[in-house]
Amino acid sequence: MKKIITLCFTLTTTLMLAQNTQHSKVIDSLLQKSIKENNIxxxxxxxxxxxxxxxxxxxxxxxxxxxxxxxxxxxxxxxxxxxFTSFLAFQQIEKGNLSLETPFFSLFPELKNDKNSAYHSITLKDLLSHNAQVQPFTAGTEFLSLKITAKTTESKRVEFAQQVLAQPTVEKGTYSNAGYVLAAMMIEKSAKKSYExxxxxxxxxxxxxxxxxxxxxxxxxxxxxxxxxxxxxxxxxxxxxxxxxxxxxxxxxxxxxxxxxxxxxxxxxxxxxxxxxxxxxxxxxxxxxxxxxxxxxxxxxxxxxxxxxxxxxxxxxxxxxxxxxxxxxxxxxxxxxxxxxxxxxxxxxxxxxxxxxxxxxxxxxxxxx
Incomplete structure (x- = not known):
């Protein structure tokens, strides 16, 4: 019986390998055709x-x-x-260090001021779902107005946040790279370890x-x-x-x-x-x-x-x-x-x-x- 089981396993494995190879060859072929036709x-x-x-x-x-x-x-x-940023946030949530409802300024009260009052209630949930109404920073021109002088990456994020949170709000649901920088700040603050x-x-x-x-x-x-x-x-x-x-x-x-x-x-x-x-x-x-x-x-x-x-x-x-x-x-x-x-x-x-x-x-x- 042991020999039969071993033989069946070998045959099954060989069949699976053959199928894997066949499917991969098909994908190779599809990709090869596409790069030639589309100059990729x-x-x-x-x-x-x-x-x-x-x-x-x-x-x-x-x-x-x-x-x-x-x-x-x-x-x-x-x-x-x-x-990956979202995943790291949920790791901290499961450890009890964060929640989706954690307000950004509860972790960074030193950044809170009258000039950014429109953002005072934003939470991790808002940042991860693009509902914090922060500027998108999806185009290179948006970075031209920034003045980042800090030396460490973590300090640069804080400096970036200060300037982003001084800008006007955008509509809820606006896709925002800046929001994910602020989310990373919350993650590393709660974990006491850099995002990187x-x-x-x-x-x-x-x-x-x-x-x-x-x-x-x-x-x-x-x-x-x-x-x-x-x-x-x-x-x-x-x-x-x-x-x-x-x-x-x-x-x-x-x-x-x-x-x-x-x-x-x-x-x-x-x-x-x-x-x-x-x-x-x-x-x-x-x-x-x-x-x-x-x-x-x-x-x-x-x-x-x-x-x-x-x-x-x-x-x-x-x-x-x-x-x-x-x-x-x-x-x-x-x-x-x-x-x-x-x-x-x-x-x-x-x-x-x-x-x-x-x-x-x-x-x-x-x-x-």
Whole structure:
């Protein structure tokens, strides 16, 4: 009997490996076609079906390189970093150090004054759901009026907050990078540890590769971002002056590879369905769906009977798209190292093709599209 069980296990494993390879080849092929048609130097993608993840990659680290990307190549995920900020907040909530209703100024009373009275009641919940009415800081021109003189990143965040909170309010629901900087301040104040160290600790616990900032600054063998310059798609070298301010990390400056980022998405799918104990299931559900349209680090919608959560991230040189159906433990994510309008259209075309492939996987149909 033991030999039969061993043989069955071997056959099952071999079949699964064959299916994984076949699905990954299909994804590779879809990506290869897309980068050629749309002048994208590289793409990576993954389809998640419960415990199974099927990866694909295509292209080179830059349009001036012959080095192929792999599933270990880091790409910049931009605003998809916000989901990590939300996660770190919920870690502190479960430790009893924070709550969604914690007022910002209860942790930073020294910043409270008559000039920012419009913001006196904002809470962590408001900041994470883009309802704190703080200015967006999604365009580079918004930073020109700032005067940041502090030396440490934590002190820069405080200086940034002082200036942001002196500006006029915007409509509730306005997407705000600044709000996520203020949320990071609350997280690190409650944890008595810097946001950067909290995030680094979590990444290392998961044994995930990552970098803060553009990935080719960590290694020239990772993906280079591209933008259009003089009507040509241009790769930005690691020495290029374009970068996000270090105090903006919590809003969108993390880089990951497709394997580890997919594991992050799986963590959410499993946590939502009470399969892991890293956070309570109820908190994963709050993160994705407690607030309509945009909850805490995740956008959401209902399509038919299915609840979807999603997020896109870009700094204009990379693009990341992720979409989850948590109740079904399904997901798709796509990376690209270019983010012009044509490239974004290609990414959404790829989304539809990967959804078709996901349907074949869930239906047990292993044929190519």
């Amino acid at each position: 130097p590289a793409m990576a993608a993954a389809v998640i079906n419960g415990d199974n993840v099927f990866y694909g990659t295509a292209g080179t680290i830059s349009n001036k390189s012959s080095e192929a990307v792999t599933n270990k190549t880091l790409f910049h995920i931009g605003s998809n970093t916000k989901a 160290n909290l995030l680094a600790d979590f990444m290392k616990q998961q044994n995930w590769d990552y970098s803060f900032g553009f990935p080719n600054k960590k290694s020239l063998n990772h993906a280079w971002g591209h933008w259009v310059e003089n009507n040509e798609l241009t790769a930005l070298p690691s020495t290029h002056s374009y970068k996000l301010e270090d105090f903006m990390l919590s809003a969108g400056d993390l880089s990951m590879n497709i394997v580890d980022y997919s594991s992050w998405l799986q963590l959410h799918l499993k946590g939502y369905n009470s399969e892991i104990g890293i956070l309570k299931s109820e908190n994963f559900k709050k993160m994705h769906f407690e607030v309509d349209n945009y909850s805490y680090g995740w956008g959401n919608a209902v399509q038919g009977t299915q609840k979807l959560s999603f997020h896109d991230g870009t700094t204009g040189t990379f693009y990341t798209h992720a979409i989850l159906i948590p109740e079904n433990k399904l997901g798709i994510t796509i990376f690209a190292n270019a983010a012009d309008e044509k490239h974004m259209e290609a990414i959404y075309e790829m989304q539809q093709q990967l959804i078709s492939q996901l349907k074949k996987i869930t239906n047990g149909n292993n044929s190519k599209p």
